[in-house]
Amino acid sequence: MAGTDHTQVSRALGDGAAPTIILVEPQIGENIGKVARAMLNCGLTEMRVVQPREADWQTGKATATASGATIVLEGAREFDSLEAASEDLTFLYAATARPRDMVKVVLTPEEAMVDARGRIEAGRRVGVVFGPERAGLVNDAIAFCDAVLTVPLNPSFSSLNLAQAVLVVGYESFARSSRAPSRRLELGAGEPATKRHLLGLFEHLEAELDDCGFLRVQEKRPSMVRNLRNILGRAELTDQEVSTLRGVIACLVTKRKRS
Amino acid sequence: MAGTDHTQVSRALGDGAAPTIILVEPQIGENIGKVARAMLNCGLTEMRVVQPREADWQTGKATATASGATIVLEGAREFDSLEAASEDLTFLYAATARPRDMVKVVLTPEEAMVDARGRIEAGRRVGVVFGPERAGLVNDAIAFCDAVLTVPLNPSFSSLNLAQAVLVVGYESFARSSRAPSRRLELGAGEPATKRHLLGLFEHLEAELDDCGFLRVQEKRPSMVRNLRNILGRAELTDQEVSTLRGVIACLVTKRKRS
Numbered sequence: 379m380a381g382t383d384h385t386q387v388s389r390a391l392g393d394g395a396a397p398t399i400i401l402v403e404p405q406i407g408e409n410i411g412k413v414a415r416a417m418l419n420c421g422l423t424e425m426r427v428v429q430p431r432e433a434d435w436q437t438g439k440a441t442a443t444a445s446g447a448t449i450v451l452e453g454a455r456e457f458d459s460l461e462a463a464s465e466d467l468t469f470l471y472a473a474t475a476r477p478r479d480m481v482k483v484v485l486t487p488e489e490a491m492v493d494a495r496g497r498i499e500a501g502r503r504v505g506v507v508f509g510p511e512r513a514g515l516v517n518d519a520i521a522f523c524d525a526v527l528t529v530p531l532n533p534s535f536s537s538l539n540l541a542q543a544v545l546v547v548g549y550e551s552f553a554r555s556s557r558a559p560s561r562r563l564e565l566g567a568g569e570p571a572t573k574r575h576l577l578g579l580f581e582h583l584e585a586e587l588d589d590c591g592f593l594r595v596q597e598k599r600p601s602m603v604r605n606l607r608n609i610l611g612r613a614e615l616t617d618q619e620v621s622t623l624r625g626v627i628a629c630l631v632t633k634r635k636r637s
Numbered sequence: 638m639a640g641t642d643h644t645q646v647s648r649a650l651g652d653g654a655a656p657t658i659i660l661v662e663p664q665i666g667e668n669i670g671k672v673a674r675a676m677l678n679c680g681l682t683e684m685r686v687v688q689p690r691e692a693d694w695q696t697g698k699a700t701a702t703a704s705g706a707t708i709v710l711e712g713a714r715e716f717d718s719l720e721a722a723s724e725d726l727t728f729l730y731a732a733t734a735r736p737r738d739m740v741k742v743v744l745t746p747e748e749a750m751v752d753a754r755g756r757i758e759a760g761r762r763v764g765v766v767f768g769p770e771r772a773g774l775v776n777d778a779i780a781f782c783d784a785v786l787t788v789p790l791n792p793s794f795s796s797l798n799l800a801q802a803v804l805v806v807g808y809e810s811f812a813r814s815s816r817a818p819s820r821r822l823e824l825g826a827g828e829p830a831t832k833r834h835l836l837g838l839f840e841h842l843e844a845e846l847d848d849c850g851f852l853r854v855q856e857k858r859p860s861m862v863r864n865l866r867n868i869l870g871r872a873e874l875t876d877q878e879v880s881t882l883r884g885v886i887a888c889l890v891t892k893r894k895r896s
Contacts, residue, residue, distance in 0.1 A: 421791040479825040489819035532680040560748035566738040
């Protein structure tokens, strides 16, 4: 759908402006690349990797699966421990299924990223920690984190791969930071019709409907007119569309008047 | 993280209880399998496929990438057109990037799934329509749908693969229907401490701190006590943890008293 403009990415994302993603003991290079791609999709650029199994994790197969998210992969840093990887961070979310036998706050991705946004806006840096592909985070790592982040999923089929888990977290992070309107009307090249133009359409239609007899029953006329205006109003017409509809009416009328 | 319990899935999900996923002209069988997996992760079970390119889409490579989501793959149905695939549905969301030159309502995945939930609870069936992997939906298909669903992503790196796009939609669908609390304290085997037990801990600690001289400056004592109680209170302790902390205090005191 789009290429990569590194300048734009760097400009948009200052250091610490989004959560750092920490991968603990990732087993497969391809997965690290897929994570890099999912991160960049969501405007996350800082990846830290703790004891990856493959020595060439940064230059090997990950470069292919990153699908161009090289800015993330090249900037990633390797650490010996989760503790070392999080030295400059103030709050860690452990991405894992519900912890057992541990007293811990559990947040949805949405709530965690709302929380993270608050910390980031206060000038603090936070991280989200993901465990190895198969086993997930060990209890000691979960205990070291401040809260657990669990993706609510179908309880009878909840296995999510690493890049998908990162994507869900990144998606929520981006949604909380971008403040995109949740609903908007895409107008293409058009502009919303003014009420004056809209009224012109209404009156044009109603005059023709009077003329052809559609509105002849006078006691029903007001409610019919209201219904028609509601239908057209709900469509949130553009100027161009108002003109189009007036053309439609004119054309239909011509045909009737001819026949 | 978990296996598949077909009985539980079927019980939880009545027909039409979640959006139908419609894949228009999917090119690669593996992707159909990955979509099936992402769907089941999120409790979506009804897949419809319009003119898939591979004849063995249901039995070929998709079975491996579905990773056990066979209930979705086996139940999927094939259609000749989007129109035929949506005959019994009342509202279609076209999953695509922002449409050009078209006047159309554009919703975030969250808003679209809130909207879908309302329609489903009113007894109506809805679908989310995804186009071919590379090209996406053609304009005629978008125009046939009622609204556009666009995932807000990094504008300079917004390419998402098919299964990931389905996952984001499914994740929102599940989040809107599951009503999972966005924050909860996982207690393991414990129970939240009663205020009586908590007060016992506070007073135990404060008595010992009085005894050892930590609270000897009388004008500072009230605020220090408040701070300590705040710290312990914020931890939302369980009964067991209160006992543990009292043990810790007792033990520390013993050591000091001995030395």
